[in-house]
Amino acid sequence: MVDFTLWDILRNLLLAARWTIALSLIAFAGGGLVGLALLVARLARWPGAEAFVAGWVQLFQGTPLLMQLFLAYFGLALLGWDVSAWFAAGLALTLYTSAFLAEIWRGCVAAVPKGQWEASASLALSFGEQLRWVIGPQALKIAIPPTVGFLVQVIKGTALASVIGFIELTKAGTMITNATFRPFTVYACVALMYFALCWPVSAWSRRLERKMQRGR
Numbered sequence: 125m126v127d128f129t130l131w132d133i134l135r136n137l138l139l140a141a142r143w144t145i146a147l148s149l150i151a152f153a154g155g156g157l158v159g160l161a162l163l164v165a166r167l168a169r170w171p172g173a174e175a176f177v178a179g180w181v182q183l184f185q186g187t188p189l190l191m192q193l194f195l196a197y198f199g200l201a202l203l204g205w206d207v208s209a210w211f212a213a214g215l216a217l218t219l220y221t222s223a224f225l226a227e228i229w230r231g232c233v234a235a236v237p238k239g240q241w242e243a244s245a246s247l248a249l250s251f252g253e254q255l256r257w258v259i260g261p262q263a264l265k266i267a268i269p270p271t272v273g274f275l276v277q278v279i280k281g282t283a284l285a286s287v288i289g290f291i292e293l294t295k296a297g298t299m300i301t302n303a304t305f306r307p308f309t310v311y312a313c314v315a316l317m318y319f320a321l322c323w324p325v326s327a328w329s330r331r332l333e334r335k336m337q338r339g340r
Contacts, residue, residue, distance in 0.1 A: 137293060137296055137300070137310075140292055141292075147213055147285065151278050154221070156221070158218060158226075164255070166226075166230065190284050192219065213290045272325060279318070
């Protein structure tokens with residue numbers, strides 16, 4: 125049996141942490157774009173958009189992320205698409221993230237006083253101009269803290285991607301445990317790394333929220 129030092133364990137976990145960070149950023153960026161599109165469709169009241177977006181949100185918020193990962197990986201394979209664990213994990217987490225961000229941002233837009241919509245409409249602004257120049261900037265200030273806070277959930281959610289073979293922190297921890305037979309040491313290091321990734325984001329979110337409250 126190879127004698128792994130603590131540095132060997134940490135070094136390999138740090139290499140895997142790169143993929144946790146990369147997957148988190150992909151899911152957050154992709155989910156943000158899809159969530160923004162869903163929000164605009166809902167606000168614009170396009171035919172059928174309200175029901176579609178509501179169903180989308182209920183579907184991805186109301187089902188376990190683990191099941192969504194399984195369906196993305198094995199479901200697409202049943203359709204004849206040979207997808208990698210990377211693609212399946214990115215797709216599932218993007219769709220999952222989009223549902224939550226769309227709902228978070230909808231609440232932030234709803235928090236903008238209704239009079240702002242009426243005032244901007246009286247200036248003969250189009251719907252797009254209302255969002256861009258009047259409603260959007262006000263909703264953005266409200267949305268930043270909960271949006272940043274949700275990033276923590278996305279980072280922790282990447283751990284579930286290990287079930288489809290995506291090698292991130294959790295999967296790497298399992299592989300290293302099987303090689304070293306030191307589960308306590310390995311998983312303690314994994315937990316500390318997740319903490320190191322999530323705590324600064326949580327602290328930043330709280331700081332932004334306090335700053336916004338002082339601004340009001």
